[in-house]
Amino acid sequence: MTEPVFSLKDIIVTVGDNVQILKSLSLDIYDGDFITVLGTNGAGKSTLFNTIAGNLAINSGQLLHHGHNIAHESAVARTNYIARVFQDPKMGTAPRMTVAENLLLAENRGRKRTLRSRGLTKEKLTEYAQITQVMGNNLDTRLNTATGNLSGGQRQALSFLMATRVKPELLLLDEHTAALDPKTSEQLMLATNQQVTQNKLTALMITHNLTDALKYGNRLLILNAGNIVLDVRGDDKVALDEAQILKYFIV
C-alpha cells in the first residue's frame, strides 16, 4: 500500500489546565486525497489545522511528513510544503500590493534568491491573466489593482491561487468560502474543486456546508470532541447523506 504523505499518530494537544482539545487523534493523508472536514463548533477542526501547520505545539504523538517527524519544525519552515487559505479574505494577501505582485510573491515562496523569477514581465502578466481568468470572477481584469480594493470573493480567489501557485504537498482550506455570499461562495467552491482535481492537489477542507462536504472530495472526516468519529472515502462517501452525517453531530 502507498505510504501516506502526512501521518498523524496519537496526537494529543492540551491547553490551559490540561484540557485536551485533540485526544489521541490519528490520521493518514495520502497523495491526492481531497478530504472534507466537518464537525460541530469547538470539535477541534481548526486545532487540527493549527497542529498540522505548526501554529500549535503538540503535547504527545507524532506528525510525520514522508515518515519524518516534523512536530518540532517551525510553522515558517512548514510553509515550504504546506499552504493554507483562511476564512477571512483579508488574510493571505498583501493589501497594498497589486494582484500581479501578490502572485509573483507567492511564486517566489521557498525559492532560493538565485532562482527567483525576473519580475513582472509581459509573459508573466499574460500567464497571470490566464490563471486568474479561470476563477471566473473578473480577477483577470484587476491584475494591476491593489489587493485591498478587491471584493471579498476576488480576494479569496487570489488567496487560493497564491496558496497553490507553487504546488503545496498539502493544502489546508479553512472554511475558505464561508465569509462569501452564496453565489460567490459557490463560484469559488467550483473553481477550488476544478483546481484541486486538475492539479491533483492533496487537500483538507473544513466546511460547515454539508452539501459541499458530500459533493466534493474523495474522503470525508467528522470530528467530535477532539477526535475523528467518521472517516469515509470512495463509494462509502458517495453513499452518505446529510441525515447520516447529522447523527455524528453530538454536542
Ligand SMILES: Nc1ncnc2c1ncn2[C@@H]1O[C@H](COP(=O)(O)OP(=O)(O)OP(=O)(O)O)[C@@H](O)[C@H]1O
Ligand atoms: N489556544 C487555545 N486556548 C484555549 N482553548 C483553545 C485554544 N484553541 C482552541 N481551543 C478550544 O479548543 C476547542 C476546539 O476549538 P477549534 O477552534 O479547534 O474548534 P473548531 O472545530 O474549529 O470550531 P468552529 O467550527 O467553531 O471553528 C474549543 O473548545 C476551543 O475553545
